[in-house]
Amino acid sequence: xxxxxxxxxxxxAMALGVVLVGLHLRGIRKPVLIGLHLLLGLGALEILVVxxxxxxxxxxxxxxxxxxxxxxxxxxxxxxxxxxxxxxKRSRLxxxxxxxxxGSAGVAGVLLCIAWASSL
Numbered sequence: 001x002x003x004x005x006x007x008x009x010x011x012x013a014m015a016l017g018v019v020l021v022g023l024h025l026r027g028i029r030k031p032v033l034i035g036l037h038l039l040l041g042l043g044a045l046e047i048l049v050v051x052x053x054x055x056x057x058x059x060x061x062x063x064x065x066x067x068x069x070x071x072x073x074x075x076x077x078x079x080x081x082x083x084x085x086x087x088x089k090r091s092r093l094x095x096x097x098x099x100x101x102x103g104s105a106g107v108a109g110v111l112l113c114i115a116w117a118s119s120l
Contacts (some may be wrong), residue, residue, distance in 0.1 A: 003117035006047055010074070010110040013040035017106060024099070041081070041106070045074045048113060066116035073109030077102050 016037045023030060052067050080102040088095025 003120065006051065007114060007117060009040055009044035009047060010113050013037060013044055014106065014110050016040060017103065021099075021103070038081070041074070041078055044110075044113075045071065045078060048074060062120075064116060064119055066112045066119065070109050070112035070116055073105050073112060077106035077109055080105060 048071050080098055084098040088098055
């Protein structure tokens with residue numbers, strides 16, 4: 001099974017995240033782009049979990065060293081990203097720290113997805 005279609009979703013989510021960081025630094029907020037980033041990120045996480053755990057009619061791919069860690073980091077990035085608007089309203093410093101944590105976990109998860117996919 002070619003891994004190229006699987007890698008499009010996390011890379012697209014990461015690219016859109018870079019665009020959103022640029023807009024955030026300018027003070028511009030685009031809710032539609034944020035929603036698209038959310039859908040792409042959760043879609044990438046869902047596909048990774050389906051590839052790891054398998055569907056009811058088939059077995060999953062071997063997780064290896066990077067598969068489960070990549071899924072955990074992407075889940076952590078999604079969790080932090082969903083909590084950022086809630087806790088970020090208190091102060092700009094908290095919001096920026098959470099965005100840095102969200103981006104770091106997301107980039108690490110995508111890089112581990114690529115490493116996992118290349119090892120299959």
